[in-house]
Amino acid sequence: CSFFFCLGHALVPPSARSLRARLVKPRPASGGSGGGGLDGEPDDEITLPDEDWRAFRARLIAMEKAAGASSGGAPATDSGAAVDQETSSSWAYESPLIEQGSVLLGGSQHAVGFGLNQQYFHKCVILVLQHDKSFTKGIILNRPTPKRTPDGFRLWYGGDVCGLNLSPMGQEFVCLHSLDQAQAREFSEEVVQGIYSTSLDDARTMVQQGIASKEDFWLFVGYAGWGPEQLQGELDRGSWHLAAADSTIVLQQLLEESSRDPNDHSDVGMHTWTELMRAIGRDDDARPRIFPDQMLREWYREHLAGEEVLSEDLDGSLASNVQEGVSSTSTGTSKRPTSTQTLDLKGRILRSTIPSAFLLSQQYLHKSLVLVIADTEDMSIGVVLNRPSASEVQFQSTGLRRRLNLGGEQAIGSIQMLLFHRLSGLADTSQPVGDSGLWQISVAQADVAMRSGRAEVEDFLCMTGVCAWPRRSLHDDIAAGKFSIVDSPSTALAWDEIFRISVCGDERDNGVEIWRMAETLGCQDTSSLDAAGQQREALADDALLEFARYFLHFTGEEEG
Incomplete structure (x- = not known):
């Protein structure tokens, strides 16, 4: 047992x-x-x-490291690196203890990371404000925005819970500061030695009374929250690095973030994460990661960039048009053309459009062809036609195998698989899907058709999951330009190729080429996009491939 852990567990009260x-x-x-x-x-x-x-504790770690070095042994690495207390009053080290004042650093060891979803957590630095058996609460420290309140407080993105994406009544604010005088303490609670928190109202009161200035505060909107044992589970999976850091280091990083140009999207807080990772001895992990780094920059550009003075309601809450992500299941605010308000989309085939609306979330809908199989006032349901996975299904009675396609991320009750075909000869055992030219058939009836010689396994598309849009919001997505309706799909689409990508054994085709075969159907060509638009479209292609690798187990490279 190391010197640190022998003394650490014996001497450190958990709440002291x-x-x-x-x-x-x-x-x-x-x-x-x-x-x-x-x-x-x-x-x-x-x-x-x-x-x-x-x-x-930091001094104990430094003593242990020094003792290991002087004896010729390897220094302990369980707790990261601590700054030598004899040469500096600042310190940081990796710690196994979750407690108020702990610092969470977005992990670098898990395979998927936050590149495909919740990009704001990628290379983030979170200060834990509260931790007990039932709940853990923290705020992201390295996501400053150029936005301000009407009275001049600069806003920082604190997290996705009660954040800028919600209506004003649902937002939550916290101000951090380092004011140590007695008057300021009356309005504040100590988070950790040298760092205090207070409400926005109390911060305004301190400014009005001359105790402080607006520049003394960091105003965070929103927070990150975890239920019982949830954060510990994420730590065990490598989603985070847990550290303790001297308040001087934390405050210095906040000051550096404040001084950076908020319109420069090249860093978006990653420098702060890198510095703290190096401070705890994680130099090898503190390296650029091209894809998730680019996705974080895109998230910032999409949601936090642009100077804005937020409107303020009568109750003092702030309003913003920030959204957490582009989602095909959002209710949408675009006015639908009259033709789509009453149009029954069942049997229609939709094509996602360029530039992509599915870069930061639901990447499987990027460059997708979607067959709408139901459209009511309450719900629209569709399946993606060109997302083959590496998984296969085997029909029990025939032993024949077919590749399983991802139809969407939503399940339909106990139904595990949907089958579609183009054979009019099976009309007596199938249901037509509108005017698409496709028929839906049960697994049992498909098995019977193959055993009787009326069909081959290559005649079927096998789907797992569906896409679901509530309250006719799919119509809003079409009006907003996320999708366009394919005219005459029975003759316009390369159906032979769509069915071909479900042949077992061909793992190189991730469905992108099938989409490209349909791009002559009125799709906007990427050459008409400006340089920034083309870069984002290329990043969306990369995101689709990342999604295919990790969730569809696709291992090949896109051709060309």
């Missing part, structure tokens, strides 16, 4: 922040009349002054 402690030297093993020992008064006492116990 600052207290006075005594270390007792053990009695010599040879006995004698030393006049003290563990069963009597101590021979010597080492009295620790009131201080942050995390700083005491």
